Amino acid sequence: xxxxxxxxxAEAGLWMRVQHGHLVICDGYDHNQTPxxxxxxxxxxxxxxxxxxxxxxxxxxTDIFRQVTPAxxxxxxxxxxxxxxxxxxxxxxxxxxxQGAIKRELFSxxxxxxxxxxxxxxxxxxxxxxxxxxxxxRCHELFAQQGLMxxxxxxxxxxxxxxxxxxxxxxxxxIHPDLTLGRAEPQAGPFVSAPADLFDRVQPESRYxxxxxxSDRYGVSSKRDP
Numbered sequence: 001x002x003x004x005x006x007x008x009x010a011e012a013g014l015w016m017r018v019q020h021g022h023l024v025i026c027d028g029y030d031h032n033q034t035p036x037x038x039x040x041x042x043x044x045x046x047x048x049x050x051x052x053x054x055x056x057x058x059x060x061x062t063d064i065f066r067q068v069t070p071a072x073x074x075x076x077x078x079x080x081x082x083x084x085x086x087x088x089x090x091x092x093x094x095x096x097x098x099q100g101a102i103k104r105e106l107f108s109x110x111x112x113x114x115x116x117x118x119x120x121x122x123x124x125x126x127x128x129x130x131x132x133x134x135x136x137x138r139c140h141e142l143f144a145q146q147g148l149m150x151x152x153x154x155x156x157x158x159x160x161x162x163x164x165x166x167x168x169x170x171x172x173x174x175i176h177p178d179l180t181l182g183r184a185e186p187q188a189g190p191f192v193s194a195p196a197d198l199f200d201r202v203q204p205e206s207r208y209x210x211x212x213x214x215s216d217r218y219g220v221s222s223k224r225d226p
Contacts, residue, residue: 002050002058010068011119015060023047028065071122114170116208117159120146125176134184136192144198147207150179152191157181161208162199 009016013028016038023038023045038045050057061067124142128134143150149162150172157179158169172179181191195201 001054002056003061005045005050005053006058006060006064007068008115010060010064011071011115013070015064017060018047018057021047023050028070071118111208111210111212113159113161113167113208113210114174117146117148117170117175120206121148121159122176125179129176129178134178134188136188139179139188140194140198141202144194144202145205147204149194149198152181152193155181157184157191162204163207167208167210 006016009025010028014025015028016023016025017035018024019035024035025038025041026035027033047057121142125134125139128138128142139150143159144162147162149160151158151160151169153169157172159172159175160169161167178184185191
């Protein structure tokens with residue numbers, strides 16, 4: 001329903017409203033940012049389509065950012081001195097890479113691997129970077145605690161489900177914009193693959209379940225079994 005969409009957007013520090021008969025997406029932390037048409041981000045995100053959902057269009061709750069703690073928001077912090085461009089932040093926040101994952105969450109209420117990775121790992125990665133504690137070992141252990149693995153693929157980094165290799169990997173930079181070789185290696189050194197005994201040393205606290213509803217994230221009694 002519409003409230004599930006609002007919650008999904010709020011996790012990225014965004015909110016949605018109607019403007020001139022169209023849905024637009026706004027920055028929840030900077031009201032000077034120009035809103036963007038929602039259907040320019042996701043073609044299915046139109047007022048007509050949302051009105052067909054259970055309950056139709058509903059305005060965003062005024063306390064949405066007290067209900068949902070954003071996993072990502074623009075902070076202007078980078079691992080290197082060169083700031084991210086507007087295009088890079090737009091790509092990170094709107095998920096240009098995993099559009100299928102976003103549509104899955106918005107319109108089928110099924111959690112994607114991308115959404116799971118964002119909610120379970122992104123805040124901790126940001127904290128490691130902010131505190132100057134980012135290392136490849138810490139990063140691998142963080143992902144392993146959530147049943148995930150960070151791997152090098154071609155010339156970039158991807159996150160995979162450690163227990164289901166049939167799941168399509170997601171770009172690591174879509175989970176946090178600093179998870180690229182170009183941004184992370186100057187700080188952490190050349191990429192080091194996860195050790196073979198990683199899961200002997202790290203017991204997963206949680207695992208990705210593709211059948212879990214996105215709305216279950218907000219249920220008081222919801223839990224995941226490793």
